[in-house]
Amino acid sequence: MKITEKLQKAEKEGRTFWSFEFFPPRTAQGLQNLYDRIERMRNLGPEFIDITWGAGGKNADLTNSLVQVCQETIGIETCMHLCCTEMPKEKVEWALQQAKAHGCQNILALRGDPVAGTSTWKPTPGGFMNAVDLVRHIHKYYPGDFCVAVAGFPQGHPETPEGHDAQEQEMKWLKEKVDTGAEFIFTQMFYDTDIFFDWVKRVRAAGITVPIVPGIMPIQNWEKFEKWVQRENIVVPDHFYEALRPVKGDDEKVRQVGTKLVAGMCKTILANKEAGIKGLHIYTLNLEKGARMLLQELGFEGRREQIAPLPWRPSLTPHRRAESIRPIFWANRVQSYLSRTDDWDEFPNGRWGDSRSPAYGDLDGYPVSININATDAYNLWGHPSTFTEVCDLFARFCRGDLAKLPWSSQPPASETSVIDEQLAKMNELGYLSINSQPAVDGVRSDDKVHGWGPAGGYVYQKAYLEFFVSPELLSPLIRRIERDPRITYYAVNKQGDLRTNTHSEGPNAVTWGVFPGKEIVQPTIVEAVSFIAWKDEAFELGLQWANLYPEASPSRKLITDIMNTSYLVNIVANDFRDGMSIFEPFLLDQQQQQQALSSVGKVGQVLGDGIQTVVDGVKNAVVGNSNVVNGHTAQAHAEEDVKLTNGVVINGNGH
Numbered sequence: 001m002k003i004t005e006k007l008q009k010a011e012k013e014g015r016t017f018w019s020f021e022f023f024p025p026r027t028a029q030g031l032q033n034l035y036d037r038i039e040r041m042r043n044l045g046p047e048f049i050d051i052t053w054g055a056g057g058k059n060a061d062l063t064n065s066l067v068q069v070c071q072e073t074i075g076i077e078t079c080m081h082l083c084c085t086e087m088p089k090e091k092v093e094w095a096l097q098q099a100k101a102h103g104c105q106n107i108l109a110l111r112g113d114p115v116a117g118t119s120t121w122k123p124t125p126g127g128f129m130n131a132v133d134l135v136r137h138i139h140k141y142y143p144g145d146f147c148v149a150v151a152g153f154p155q156g157h158p159e160t161p162e163g164h165d166a167q168e169q170e171m172k173w174l175k176e177k178v179d180t181g182a183e184f185i186f187t188q189m190f191y192d193t194d195i196f197f198d199w200v201k202r203v204r205a206a207g208i209t210v211p212i213v214p215g216i217m218p219i220q221n222w223e224k225f226e227k228w229v230q231r232e233n234i235v236v237p238d239h240f241y242e243a244l245r246p247v248k249g250d251d252e253k254v255r256q257v258g259t260k261l262v263a264g265m266c267k268t269i270l271a272n273k274e275a276g277i278k279g280l281h282i283y284t285l286n287l288e289k290g291a292r293m294l295l296q297e298l299g300f301e302g303r304r305e306q307i308a309p310l311p312w313r314p315s316l317t318p319h320r321r322a323e324s325i326r327p328i329f330w331a332n333r334v335q336s337y338l339s340r341t342d343d344w345d346e347f348p349n350g351r352w353g354d355s356r357s358p359a360y361g362d363l364d365g366y367p368v369s370i371n372i373n374a375t376d377a378y379n380l381w382g383h384p385s386t387f388t389e390v391c392d393l394f395a396r397f398c399r400g401d402l403a404k405l406p407w408s409s410q411p412p413a414s415e416t417s418v419i420d421e422q423l424a425k426m427n428e429l430g431y432l433s434i435n436s437q438p439a440v441d442g443v444r445s446d447d448k449v450h451g452w453g454p455a456g457g458y459v460y461q462k463a464y465l466e467f468f469v470s471p472e473l474l475s476p477l478i479r480r481i482e483r484d485p486r487i488t489y490y491a492v493n494k495q496g497d498l499r500t501n502t503h504s505e506g507p508n509a510v511t512w513g514v515f516p517g518k519e520i521v522q523p524t525i526v527e528a529v530s531f532i533a534w535k536d537e538a539f540e541l542g543l544q545w546a547n548l549y550p551e552a553s554p555s556r557k558l559i560t561d562i563m564n565t566s567y568l569v570n571i572v573a574n575d576f577r578d579g580m581s582i583f584e585p586f587l588l589d590q591q592q593q594q595q596a597l598s599s600v601g602k603v604g605q606v607l608g609d610g611i612q613t614v615v616d617g618v619k620n621a622v623v624g625n626s627n628v629v630n631g632h633t634a635q636a637h638a639e640e641d642v643k644l645t646n647g648v649v650i651n652g653n654g655h
């Protein structure tokens, strides 16, 4: 979506917007960290983000690929900076075409800084002279494709000489950029609001009417603050220094004091009716805390609708924008799902049509990787040599004591707390869980934990569990599952032997929402064809983990054996008003279960206690939490029976 449309929408809805700026990091590790950070910071509710262009065309490839990942995988509207420094027209063309292909609809057109190590800006032969030339080029050759922004300098551009006439001339150049087609202005950072308001007055007096978005630099620590202020020659009001100098040796205090100062400045800006500023552009310097603290101090929170338009991150590349359904299996492996379905010419947009026609890419075409080297794997997962140790690893992950597993590169989401303990216990019993979601029965769509989609709606989920299990445990488990006709399952081993109690190959909606004036939206499903495609990847990830250990090592043998013999199972508790029914098959016939387990994993002695703890834990979860997240009251939850009550939300989302 174009930023101008977003700004208009925010204004119509009477809310302030904010955006974040990031720059391409220097190292591969830094890049990965930045992706994770942008994903997290998405939850702070920026209307859009932007990615700077490496000075002198440096890191141009990186800017483009950052834009691609942000649009495609993270699903956040991204504005790409584009400069003229060291950019012959062909390179500009390449950058614009790449941006367009990734669905980027917003460009900040800049002249750019001088090449590193030089102080005077020089045009590149065959390139552009000023930002205005780039604006003109974009409008001529990409009409309607991009919303173009330009830079404005409240304190005056550093190259502009002193004096009224020179300032007037600079304003004329700014007007020329807007008249050529720029649709809004991002400003250079500043700390003096009087200077800013005076500049806004002059901008408006010059006949420039497009929105102005002030650039705000949070104060993260004294050294960075000083560095930027000096580098950009920024005027700092006395009261900033008076408050900051006494604490300059203490980073935490500088951040606290700085946050209050900058928030005060933002409030002044937004309160000035004459200036008419509707939002803020935050220079994050790729740091999270400063931006987070500033927004908190301002009392700004992201809207649910914006942060979670669907229960999964919709991709913003052109051919996927209409995608509205995904199988649940790749919930923790978005990039892999996007890659393996990249060739689909059409995405299901409303109903999961014939899922057989667009084949999932096979694993050879889209190599699957657990993305970890042996040393890091040993540090994280040690050298398990017994099945019990493997179970313990999975259990620790569920409890939040382990950062990742081969199937999940992120720790369980914070909203999993209600069910974490139950999942952990299940793992200790030999069911190695890799994905789960709680039942949700009519929670408001703006609910902070479970909500998604437009405001004013209600969302629903069926409880879902996915895990590896030995054949010895599987058979009795299936017998117990089949006693409850409300539960459906698929179990498949590496060789593809499939067991199921479903009678249809069609999709089973496991997440859906009811919104004002819309059809029912059912964005997440379970179905056979995609499960079979997913199982190859799931077993492959396990084998890659095994192969990180030396060839004859007990760890390699153990994990390989588990992968070669286990079944991958998914279970859906279709009665979404009885969310806890999903746990019942794990708790029944305990004696039988104990015997099977001791033959597999020698979990032995503790099993009886473990199972009882699961039962107790489940009871506690029901009693303790159902009121919070459920559309129903919890009065029946104190029942002694493990037969659990209406619509309890047990949470395991995103695990």
Ligand SMILES: Cc1cc2nc3c(=O)[nH]c(=O)nc-3n(C[C@H](O)[C@H](O)[C@H](O)COP(=O)(O)OP(=O)(O)OC[C@H]3O[C@@H](n4cnc5c(N)ncnc54)[C@H](O)[C@@H]3O)c2cc1C
Residues within 6 Å of the ligand: 051, 052, 053, 054, 055, 056, 081, 082, 083, 109, 110, 111, 112, 113, 114, 129, 130, 131, 132, 150, 151, 152, 157, 158, 159, 160, 169, 170, 173, 174, 176, 177, 186, 187, 188, 189, 215
């Ligand atoms: C919000 C923001 C983001 C930025 N992002 C980046 C980035 O990602 N990468 C990067 O390298 N740099 C970035 N910069 C720095 C920026 O590129 C430099 O400050 C640059 O010197 C000015 O760029 P501009 O787009 O304003 O250039 P211009 O508008 O071309 O102005 C540059 C100078 O030329 C003058 N001028 C303008 N038009 C004309 C004309 N038609 N004829 C003659 N003179 C003219 C202006 O008065 C000014 O002195 C950013 C700056 C800002 C404010």
